[in-house]
Amino acid sequence: MNLHNLQSTDPVCLTKLNAAMASHQLTYRNVTYHFCSAHCHERFSDNPVFFSAPRRIDEQHPIPKHHRLRIASVPQAIREEAGIRLNEVRGVSRVFIGDGYADIDYDLRLVSLNQVEAAMKDAGLPPKGWLHGLRRSLWSFVEHNELENLASQPSPCCSRPPIRVR
Template sequence: MRTASQSSSDGAYGECIVKSRLGLAPVFKKRRLHFISPVPEAIRMVCGFLLGMEGVRSAIPDGDALLVEYDLFQVTLAQLEKTCAGTGLVLCSGFHGWMRAIWRFTEDNEIQNAAHPISRGCCNRPPAHTS
């Protein structure tokens, strides 16, 4: 089982990008990222950076937040956070930081699950009776 501190840098993420390009259905995520005292120009600038990333469908400023929609098999929340931090914006901590950690954890799990398809051998049959 993966922990919240582990990342998807073990190759499964790259494997999923290849699968996505080979016809796997995209998995779209929509997240609202909140920042500490953001300058409106900085949020608009990060929107431009995010929209330049492959897999980002939309990046819309919303007051002190940014609404981002993206394909999980092409870009992850961790990469979006890194891009935002690179522009000088500081993401809120506390409850919002905790929620982002849960989102990263579930995204990593989704990527891992997609990288290892179910064999359907034992999971789709009822147990055999041995009596």
């Protein structure tokens, strides 16, 4: 076996990669997973139960999310620049940055609210308000539970009683 041609699939974005060349990997429940990027590595670490589920319920179906996040007021030039950068984040499908808020659509399979927020801070958009911060923690908690519940749903093909063959 030629180890240098070992094919692997990034469990988050489903990109095919060469396991020997992958720069990001982790072992969860004795299985080693390889990732295309630090972003996907982090996404997996947040919800290993979901991304390692034997049935990839999420393969065809995006899990669309929309949030309006309050931010401190920043100049128009910074808003435009931040909008461009956020559009490049994997899993983010639509961004609009207004005066004091950001409207963001994303696919929960590919990016979490925590990752979106970190990208916003990196792009120079400071979050605003401690009460709102509490609500965001709740959203993150709900996202986490939503994925764990999806992962634990029984597969439709297993909900029928097994057929006895005589």
